Amino acid sequence: MRPMVRAATITGLRCEHLVDPIGIDAWEPRLSWYAENTAHASFQSAYQIQVAATKDVLLAGEPDLWETGRVESGQSVLIPYKGRSLSSGDQAYWRVRIWDDKDRPLPWSEIATWEMGLLNTNDWNAQWIGRRNPNPDESPPCLYLRKSFSIRKAVKSCRLYMTARGVFEPWFNGERVGEDFFSPGWTEYDKRIEYCVYDISNQVVEGDNVVGAILGDGWYCGFLLFQNKRGHYGDEASLLGQVVIDYMDGTSEIVGTDDSWIWSFGALRESDIYHGEVYDAQLELENWCSVDFRDVTWTSCEIFESYSGLLVGKASPPVRVIDEMTPVSVTKHASGIWILDLGQNMVGQYRLKINTAQAGHKIQLRFGEMLQEDGSLYTDNLRQARATDSYTCRGDGEEEYQPRFTFHGYRYVEVSGYPGEFTKECFTGLVLHTQMEPTGSFECSDPLINKLHSNIVWGQKGNFLDIPTDCPQRDERLGWSGDAQVFVTTASFNYDVAAFFNRWLADMALAQLENGAVTDVIPSVMISSKKAGDFDRQL
Numbered sequence: 001m002r003p004m005v006r007a008a009t010i011t012g013l014r015c016e017h018l019v020d021p022i023g024i025d026a027w028e029p030r031l032s033w034y035a036e037n038t039a040h041a042s043f044q045s046a047y048q049i050q051v052a053a054t055k056d057v058l059l060a061g062e063p064d065l066w067e068t069g070r071v072e073s074g075q076s077v078l079i080p081y082k083g084r085s086l087s088s089g090d091q092a093y094w095r096v097r098i099w100d101d102k103d104r105p106l107p108w109s110e111i112a113t114w115e116m117g118l119l120n121t122n123d124w125n126a127q128w129i130g131r132r133n134p135n136p137d138e139s140p141p142c143l144y145l146r147k148s149f150s151i152r153k154a155v156k157s158c159r160l161y162m163t164a165r166g167v168f169e170p171w172f173n174g175e176r177v178g179e180d181f182f183s184p185g186w187t188e189y190d191k192r193i194e195y196c197v198y199d200i201s202n203q204v205v206e207g208d209n210v211v212g213a214i215l216g217d218g219w220y221c222g223f224l225l226f227q228n229k230r231g232h233y234g235d236e237a238s239l240l241g242q243v244v245i246d247y248m249d250g251t252s253e254i255v256g257t258d259d260s261w262i263w264s265f266g267a268l269r270e271s272d273i274y275h276g277e278v279y280d281a282q283l284e285l286e287n288w289c290s291v292d293f294r295d296v297t298w299t300s301c302e303i304f305e306s307y308s309g310l311l312v313g314k315a316s317p318p319v320r321v322i323d324e325m326t327p328v329s330v331t332k333h334a335s336g337i338w339i340l341d342l343g344q345n346m347v348g349q350y351r352l353k354i355n356t357a358q359a360g361h362k363i364q365l366r367f368g369e370m371l372q373e374d375g376s377l378y379t380d381n382l383r384q385a386r387a388t389d390s391y392t393c394r395g396d397g398e399e400e401y402q403p404r405f406t407f408h409g410y411r412y413v414e415v416s417g418y419p420g421e422f423t424k425e426c427f428t429g430l431v432l433h434t435q436m437e438p439t440g441s442f443e444c445s446d447p448l449i450n451k452l453h454s455n456i457v458w459g460q461k462g463n464f465l466d467i468p469t470d471c472p473q474r475d476e477r478l479g480w481s482g483d484a485q486v487f488v489t490t491a492s493f494n495y496d497v498a499a500f501f502n503r504w505l506a507d508m509a510l511a512q513l514e515n516g517a518v519t520d521v522i523p524s525v526m527i528s529s530k531k532a533g534d535f536d537r538q539l
Helices: 055-059 447-463 481-494 498-514 532-538
Strands: 009-015 022-024 030-036 044-052 091-100 112-116 143-151 155-165 167-172 192-199 207-216 238-247 252-256 262-265 268-272 276-280 310-313 319-325 329-334 337-354 362-368 388-392 399-401 408-416 427-434
Touching (some): 009 091, 009 112, 044 055, 055 091, 143 238, 155 167, 155 207, 192 498, 207 238, 207 268, 319 337, 427 447
Parallel strands (some): 276 388
Antiparallel strands (some): 009 030, 044 091, 091 112, 143 207, 155 192, 155 238, 238 252, 268 276, 319 427, 329 337, 337 408, 362 388, 362 408
16 A cells, blocks of 8 residues: 655745844845645745735735745745845735745745835834933832724724834733833944834724833843943933834824823832832823823923934734742741742842731842752842842732742742731742744653753843843843853754844844944844945944
């Protein structure tokens, strides 16, 4: 009997290593795919790519942007787009099919898409805004910023473009936009800053709308390096953003950041990556980004100096909550002090639940990787990083708190001042890292080797947070090149880290050039061809 040949399926369609990305600013985006369930020893002998401006046109087999025809090649990784020139905000739909080594065509893949970002500087109709910090040596409260505007026509699509010298959390019409943390991430801020793009077509309404953001120090102007000093790149955080509204009648409108935006302080009194957060729930601005919120006491934003570097679309996956963990034990260590054991050294945040507390009651949380012999928290290895969060209760019933602009490396948590009995259900550990697709796994008959591999994977999770870091807990957390170089092969086995490393290497190259070193290669994905002239002048 002739053996059954399994049909291959084309999957894993990527544009610049990303799945259906929004905000691509490479003028010739590179396309990749792979085939699953291929017959033994079978391989790709040819491919055909079709790209169209709409899904319907593509399905009709009449691609209006690019048609490769049959290309005799086994290449399936990073094939540059060579179709019709694309403009800012253009959307492209694409599919691919291949022929195997027996010259048999496989069915077309599912349809994937990408959307171009803002390809030219003049596509930004916005200014950098914020509030001047009168004391640059101290962490100021985070800013809450908002802007009201009206829409009087039917909307076709709506995008929010946003970035910061600092970190931001975007909001629109009373809801947080997306699930990303620490946007726009850590780059070589003096040379380039990434911007993020969000599809808010389903959130915008005809009539009154509100766009907003919470702005924190982050890596840009928070405490960084070993000197326990703020402002390594700048003294003050600032925001740049715009809402681009495309109407059904073919017209467009931009609502950009300027001095018509207003700001206020809120519950987030201090937020720092090394030192932690101070949150006073009594000062919460309920529904602060909704159309019904009264903002008469808010202050007009100040305009900050323009940015001389490059603004580039975010070219790596975002940082997100990837997993949740419940404490394996809760121990009362002393009067009013509880020690939590998560059972695993992890990196991220947490969700704290408080059932009943008086208004103004304070709860403090400290984080560590080990315990002292007496069962208390060991923090000597943190050096000058406080790694401490403080929460002041509202006092109106059940409360819940999760940090925004800090993260901790920990297995153990010391909770002091918690009202009542602390149980496992009061605390949930939130594992944070760059969103990476698993690509490999390992298991053998030796439990010690399995545990070693588990530790390796957890080490990668804990240190792949926007950049490859050396540690997640003390006053360092830096992207040393030696650590990443040694680990990159193992990292690539565990997860798809192509976009993650491509982005980071661009900043490494920029840093080396600034120090007078010479490099032959800078990842082209990070720099669009039209922006390359500006980039060359910087070099």
